Amino acid sequence: MKKLQKADYIKMYSFMLKIRRFEERAAQLYGMGKIGGFCHLYIGQEAVVVGILMTIDKNDSVVTTYRDHGHMIARGLDPKRIMAELTGREDGYSAGKGGSMHMFSKENNFYGGHGIVGAQVPIGTGIAFTHKYNGEKNICRTYIGDGAMNNGQVFEAFNLAALWKLPVLYIIENNKYGMGTSVDRAAAGLDLYKRGEAFGIPGEKVDGMNVFSVIEAADKAGKYVREGNGPYIIEVQTYRYRGHSMSDPAKYRTKEELDNYKQTDPIEIVKAEILKKKIATNDEIEKINKDTLDEIKNAAEFATNSAFPKDSELYTDVYL
Amino acid sequence: MSTEILMPALSPTMTEGNLSKWLIKKGDIVKAGDLIAEIETDKATMEVEAVDEGVVLDLLFKEGEANIPVNKAIAIIGDPNEKIVLKKEALIEKVIEEKKIEKNIETKIENKKTDIIDTPSPKIEEDRNLSSEEITMRQALRDTMAEEMRKDNKVFILGEEVAEYQGAYKVTQGLLEEFGKERVLDTPISEHGFTGLAVGAAFKGLRPILEFMTFNFSMQAIDQIINSAAKTLYMSGGQINCPIVFRGPNGAAAQVAAQHSQDFSSWYSQVPGLKVIAPSTPYNAKGLLRSAISDPNPIIFLENEILYGLKGPVNNNVNFSIPIGKANIEKEGKDLTIVTYSIMLQKSKEAALRLKEEYNLDAEIIDLQTLRPLDTETILNSVKKTNRLITVEESWPFGSVGSEIANIVQRDAFDYLDSPVIKVNSADVPMPYSLSLEKLYLPQVDDIINAAKKVSYIK
Numbered sequence: 001m002k003k004l005q006k007a008d009y010i011k012m013y014s015f016m017l018k019i020r021r022f023e024e025r026a027a028q029l030y031g032m033g034k035i036g037g038f039c040h041l042y043i044g045q046e047a048v049v050v051g052i053l054m055t056i057d058k059n060d061s062v063v064t065t066y067r068d069h070g071h072m073i074a075r076g077l078d079p080k081r082i083m084a085e086l087t088g089r090e091d092g093y094s095a096g097k098g099g100s101m102h103m104f105s106k107e108n109n110f111y112g113g114h115g116i117v118g119a120q121v122p123i124g125t126g127i128a129f130t131h132k133y134n135g136e137k138n139i140c141r142t143y144i145g146d147g148a149m150n151n152g153q154v155f156e157a158f159n160l161a162a163l164w165k166l167p168v169l170y171i172i173e174n175n176k177y178g179m180g181t182s183v184d185r186a187a188a189g190l191d192l193y194k195r196g197e198a199f200g201i202p203g204e205k206v207d208g209m210n211v212f213s214v215i216e217a218a219d220k221a222g223k224y225v226r227e228g229n230g231p232y233i234i235e236v237q238t239y240r241y242r243g244h245s246m247s248d249p250a251k252y253r254t255k256e257e258l259d260n261y262k263q264t265d266p267i268e269i270v271k272a273e274i275l276k277k278k279i280a281t282n283d284e285i286e287k288i289n290k291d292t293l294d295e296i297k298n299a300a301e302f303a304t305n306s307a308f309p310k311d312s313e314l315y316t317d318v319y320l
Numbered sequence: 321m322s323t324e325i326l327m328p329a330l331s332p333t334m335t336e337g338n339l340s341k342w343l344i345k346k347g348d349i350v351k352a353g354d355l356i357a358e359i360e361t362d363k364a365t366m367e368v369e370a371v372d373e374g375v376v377l378d379l380l381f382k383e384g385e386a387n388i389p390v391n392k393a394i395a396i397i398g399d400p401n402e403k404i405v406l407k408k409e410a411l412i413e414k415v416i417e418e419k420k421i422e423k424n425i426e427t428k429i430e431n432k433k434t435d436i437i438d439t440p441s442p443k444i445e446e447d448r449n450l451s452s453e454e455i456t457m458r459q460a461l462r463d464t465m466a467e468e469m470r471k472d473n474k475v476f477i478l479g480e481e482v483a484e485y486q487g488a489y490k491v492t493q494g495l496l497e498e499f500g501k502e503r504v505l506d507t508p509i510s511e512h513g514f515t516g517l518a519v520g521a522a523f524k525g526l527r528p529i530l531e532f533m534t535f536n537f538s539m540q541a542i543d544q545i546i547n548s549a550a551k552t553l554y555m556s557g558g559q560i561n562c563p564i565v566f567r568g569p570n571g572a573a574a575q576v577a578a579q580h581s582q583d584f585s586s587w588y589s590q591v592p593g594l595k596v597i598a599p600s601t602p603y604n605a606k607g608l609l610r611s612a613i614s615d616p617n618p619i620i621f622l623e624n625e626i627l628y629g630l631k632g633p634v635n636n637n638v639n640f641s642i643p644i645g646k647a648n649i650e651k652e653g654k655d656l657t658i659v660t661y662s663i664m665l666q667k668s669k670e671a672a673l674r675l676k677e678e679y680n681l682d683a684e685i686i687d688l689q690t691l692r693p694l695d696t697e698t699i700l701n702s703v704k705k706t707n708r709l710i711t712v713e714e715s716w717p718f719g720s721v722g723s724e725i726a727n728i729v730q731r732d733a734f735d736y737l738d739s740p741v742i743k744v745n746s747a748d749v750p751m752p753y754s755l756s757l758e759k760l761y762l763p764q765v766d767d768i769i770n771a772a773k774k775v776s777y778i779k
Contacts, residue, residue: 024369025371031327031329104555111520123519125517126517126520153510153516156516247331320553320561
């Protein structure tokens with residue numbers, strides 16, 4: 001497995017914390033009416049995307065679902081411009097035309113942010129197709145929610161990826177609920193990672209609350225895919241602390257269940273490891289905490305002061 | 321500096337909330353992420369987290385207090401040494417300011433254009449240098465794809481039976497042999513999957529030509545066409561375009577009944593972000609397909625199975641193209657205008673001959689070639705000359721391309737019309753199987769003649 005340096009630990013901690021603080025601030029701005037529409041928070045799932053992206057090459061591609069704010073932060077994108085997209089302003093990554101669910105950064109090989117459940121799976125497979133077609137050694141990481149695992153096009157994509165040996169790493173973010181329906185009420189057969197077996201796609205299940213487990217799996221799977229062996233599936237067991245979207249009171253689960261997961265908080269796990277390994281002192285951690293809080297505060301400030309798109313923007317970007 | 325914690329809107333419809341429980345008390349130190357209160361909304365009781373850090377200086381409402389408006393301060397946190405100033409006025413001003421912004425947005429929307437966004441029709445003169453030999457529509461399409469694949473390595477073709485089988489309708493004959501299996505790909509029967517894959521490949525810079533065995537099967541994939549291919553340029557603020565051609569036969573074949581005989585021209589023409597093309601001859605099929613493959617946007621290229629065998633001269637210049645968005649005046653005339661496209665061009669031409677012979681009516685025929693963007697200028701100029709208009713198309717009547725043309729003409733050339741616009745469409749029923757019923761379903765030459773007589777007030 002990838003040998004983690006001291007800087008890696010700090011990077012992991014910082015990114016996960018940045019995602020957490022960003023989402024909390026987004027919730028606040030939503031509460032103030034600055035963010036509208038659907039807004040899906042990533043709180044609780046931070047170890048998944050940060051763990052996966054610790055093994056990424058800068059020319060690799062990423063495509064994900066509508067729960068995408070954390071994915072963009074982990075890809076190294078600017079929280080200011082992400083937040084500005086949430087507030088629908090001209091400085092947003094999609095110039096205010098996409099919103100929370102539809103954000104892209106082509107220069108960073110981040111291909112969205114997709115609002116239709118399952119749609120990103122064939123799209124990610126097609127991006128992987130392009131890497132192969134062009135003879136590039138890059139891979140496309142394609143994230144899938146547990147809810148999408150019962151969607152037909154996902155299996156069509158699995159079949160194509162295995163048939164054409166495409167360099168695509170599928171990551172199932174199993175946060176236990178597709179909106180209000182628990183996985184066991186939606187899926188016949190709970191081992192989602194085994195759903196590629198019929199196509200000959202290897203899969204494994206990983207503890208998604210522990211970033212170190214995620215990195216280990218991502219590293220192994222990434223190598224397999226990059227070496228031209230075809231697709232690979234990682235099912236990451238995670239949990240979202242918040243409801244499906246901002247307006248979901250999450251009555252379909254118990255407070256005990258939520259509290260239980262909070263006992264294994266992904267950020268606390270990394271923090272404990274940093275302190276145990278004496279990579280940073282408590283004071284240094286506090287400094288990161290404060291800097292992160294300030295950075296996100298500034299992002300919110302920026303996003304609420306950025307201008308709304310000009311009227312004329314309504315008619316641009318329909319055709320190239 | 322102190323910070324006010326405001327009553328949050330926890331759902332899009334919430335305007336006020338009840339403070340069920342405080343999870344902090346005065347003097348507590350609060351960190352970002354700590355739970356501070358339980359708020360009862362119109363839907364449920366939810367926990368609220370702190371996003372700012374500091375000491376709780378004051379709680380402004382007691383537990384159990386109800387109907388607290390959204391955005392009203394409920395607590396103050398900050399530096400314990402700082403004097404507490406309740407900035408109520410400032411807060412009210414802020415809310416008023418926000419309302420103003422909202423108002424402002426509403427006004428903007430009042431001024432929106434309802435017009436369809438058309439890229440203006442390019443004023444390019446076509447090179448009408450025709451070959452002496454005649455080839456079929458099928459060959460014209462195949463040749464154009466091969467020519468473009470030779471020019472640009474990023475162009476590839478995928479679809480069911482396009483490679484080994486040489487195409488269900490032989491439109492891709494010989495392509496596998498010339499370009500190999502990396503660029504001519506047989507797909508499994510999984511339209512949703514391979515359409516999404518092709519869209520992803522186009523996002524990443526390739527230029528796929530995707531063949532639907534027939535457009536009936538594009539229904540399996542329509543989410544990827546509409547929601548992914550057509551909208552992503554817009555939703556990404558102009559970053560990610562989708563240079564792809566979706567092509568294949570559209571419309572009625574012969575006695576294949578309701579599920580395999582239908583016309584989707586108006587469905588796709590309704591969608592901003594797509595361009596829709598419907599060729600009618602080998603000549604324009606070549607010119608239009610070349611433009612389609614070179615275009616940076618997603619294109620719906622509607623062929624017609626019955627026209628695949630139609631022979632005609634073509635322009636053999638490998639750079640010859642017909643601009644998208646330009647209609648062709650197939651025949652000039654002075655008494656009435658017939659606007660049509662695809663296979664109905666043939667029937668319209670037959671009708672025009674008979675109209676001349678039997679009723680001495682000189683019809684002008686416009687072949688749209690592109691349905692979106694629509695060449696409204698050519699249509700309007702013709703109507704201003706002839707003062708009468710019929711539209712002829714194979715689609716169902718409700719909301720068809722002809723409906724939109726009728727709308728544009730009544731709006732922009734009302735004073736030029738000497739009679740109401742009449743549309744000729746297929747019957748408003750699913751396509752029947754039986755030969756006799758099928759004939760009744762489709763627009764026939766007699767239907768066109770009757771419509772022409774009607775707009776000319778001939779009994």
